[in-house]
Amino acid sequence: MARAIMVQGTMSNAGKSFLVAGLCRIFKQDGYRVAPFKSQNMALNSYITSEGLEMGRAQVMQAEAAGVEPSVRMNPILLKPTNDTGSQVIVNGRPIGNMDASAYYPFKKRLIAPILEAYQSLAAENDIIVLEGAGSPAEINLKQDDIVNMGMAKLAKAPVLLVGDIDRGGVFASLYGTMALLDPAERERVKAMVINKFRGDVELLKPGLCMLEERTHVPFAGVIPYMRIELDDEDSLSEQLHQKKQGNLIDLAVVRCPKVSNFTDFNPLARMPGVSVRYVESVREFGSPDLVLLPGTKNVMGDLQWMRENGLESCIVTYAKQGNPVLGICGGYQMLGKRISDPFGVEGGGEIEGMALLPVSTVYEKEKVRTRVKGSVLPVNGVLEGLSGTPFEGYEIHMGRTEREAGTRPFVAMAEQGKEEKEDGAVYGNVYGTYAHGFFDGKAAPALIRSLLRRKGLDADMLPEIDQQAFKETQYNLLADTLRESLDMRMIYQILKQGV
The missing domain is CATH 3.40.50.880 (Class I glutamine amidotransferase (GATase) domain)
Incomplete structure (x- = not known):
């Protein structure tokens, strides 16, 4: 069975999806068979596999980074919001109906079996599985019967990298607060922390890193700079959706x-x-x-x-x-x-x-x-x-x-x-x-x-041809190169080897 490592975040849009994609590309470059996995995804950007099954586009992007064909096993549960309180529920690529939140939460227990079946099938075919969580593992009102953050980490026996977004401010508080709200057994799973979307001089950040390591007893695996990577982003908070600039041809x-x-x-x-x-x-x-x-x-x-x-x-x-x-x-x-x-x-x-x-x-x-x-x-x-x-x-x-x-x-x-x-x-x-x-x-x-x-x-011949797939490959490689420079990959490989 594959070794596992999981990326969880202190909030939505902390950069989990891109970090998973980057790790998938690194492991692929290093000669491993690797696949992404997200047990439950809530997104309106979806994709149809060659079998006619529906899955979230983030796992498609991550599969591309891993150099493998997208499989619905990488995202067995997809929730597509229909309004502020309800979603269409898709299990193993097929819709089973619409549910509001009050109906879905007790129903989640029945999804553990298909989630485990999908995960174990992927794990039997690969050397490494890189799992992605959703939102924050410290949502204490949702922790019971969790199937996507620490609950999934437990099922997969996966160590966790905890990622915080410094671009929106309060990253030390969010990392510390997340650790404080986790149960002791959950804290044991967090083997390293990562700060994402940093702009500036890392030397100025180091005193804060040291203080947080002392308080949480968890080391930092690195500080990732703010990256302008152009890859498919399914998050409703995507910067693309806030693009208002005019003035091009x-x-x-x-x-x-x-x-x-x-x-x-x-x-x-x-x-x-x-x-x-x-x-x-x-x-x-x-x-x-x-x-x-x-x-x-x-x-x-x-x-x-x-x-x-x-x-x-x-x-x-x-x-x-x-x-x-x-x-x-x-x-x-x-x-x-x-x-x-x-x-x-x-x-x-x-x-x-x-x-x-x-x-x-x-x-x-x-x-x-x-x-x-x-x-x-x-x-x-x-x-x-x-x-x-x-x-x-x-x-x-x-x-x-x-x-x-x-x-x-x-x-x-x-x-x-x-x-x-x-x-x-x-x-x-x-x-x-x-x-x-x-x-x-x-x-x-x-x-x-x-x-x-x-x-x-205007002269239509002035437009150069763009090979979209080749462009994506350059972006995946750029993402991997940036992560190699920013993260302690020796530490991450050691975390993979030791497990939990």
């Missing part, structure tokens, strides 16, 4: 709905030179973009109502009717249609009028569509005609079926694994929609930007 506005999901769809566009990707939440922030993008959302009807109430819907409709391009993916595609119906109560039931920018209607069904797809853009006119014929690969994750009105042109032709090609999406004027997540991961991103450059009378 091409300005793209993504509507940031309250339940936005799979915003990583637009990361390839943000990596293009001369392109700004802004996330807008109000009419005041809308500006004069070259393209509006409507992302997926876990609550399409609720988020459409939110747009209706804050004026963004009216703003986008006016923008589109002036001949400007709008593109929707998944839930964003559904919003652009005439009507959304929910006869089975998938999102609470009822019906809502859409934005009526595409002549399509959507009906929610009981079964979720989860599949990998491969296809190409059909011949299209308008602003984005440069996308015509562009190949892509991606995946579908949605509850609804969308029908085009007679005479409405589809946007793409794509095939599920082992099935015949089908037409998907819709085009009407300069409004486009598709269910394909990952649409921009290949050649579609540069094709889109070249189309927008031509519209502005």
Whole structure:
């Protein structure tokens, strides 16, 4: 069985996901078979595996860093929030229903068996498993029946690295407070502490490190500098979602709905030179973009109502009717249609009028569509005609079926694994929609930007080609190099060897 090490944090967004990814890359570089594992993930950015199973994108990113195919075993439990108190519960890649918090917490005990089965299966195939916790292990109101922090560490017999984020302040208090709130047996599992996102001179930090080591009797494994690494980030606190900067050659506005999901769809566009990707939440922030993008959302009807109430819907409709391009993916595609119906109560039931920018209607069904797809853009006119014929690969994750009105042109032709090609999406004027997540991961991103450059009378050939996978590899290696320089890897290997 594999040796295990677990990364826990003093809070959400402390950098656990990236630290796990970096350790996976280091262990891979050092010749080990390694896999990431997070027993329970709460995220709206998800991914469909080759088997048609759904998992969190953070573990996909970590699997890429480890150089292995993503497997749902790396994230057996996925919670996708539908509102402030409830989530869709996905077990081993398949949804089992929606639960509010009061129903889910007693239900968690039943998930220990599938979690252990997934973990043990991975451990039998690898030399090292790098586990990730969630939030903080010191949430004393949630510690009973914990399955993702110290509870999981106990199940996996994993020593723990405790990570604190200094960028948001109070890192010594958060590390000390977390240790103080742990039970004695849990404190024994914490073998080292790490400070993340540090800016400045480490020498000025050392007196504080020494004092905290004396008080907790736990050594520091290192101080990681603030890194500008461009990798997929699934956290709702992601810095990407706060990007408001304008001024590049091409300005793209993504509507940031309250339940936005799979915003990583637009990361390839943000990596293009001369392109700004802004996330807008109000009419005041809308500006004069070259393209509006409507992302997926876990609550399409609720988020459409939110747009209706804050004026963004009216703003986008006016923008589109002036001949400007709008593109929707998944839930964003559904919003652009005439009507959304929910006869089975998938999102609470009822019906809502859409934005009526595409002549399509959507009906929610009981079964979720989860599949990998491969296809190409059909011949299209308008602003984005440069996308015509562009190949892509991606995946579908949605509850609804969308029908085009007679005479409405589809946007793409794509095939599920082992099935015949089908037409998907819709085009009407300069409004486009598709269910394909990952649409921009290949050649579609540069094709889109070249189309927008031509519209502005700019030289489209000035745009260099970017190999997205090669770019990711450079980022994983940069992450690993930074961690090697910042962490005491000899200590970490010793922790792995000794266990708990």
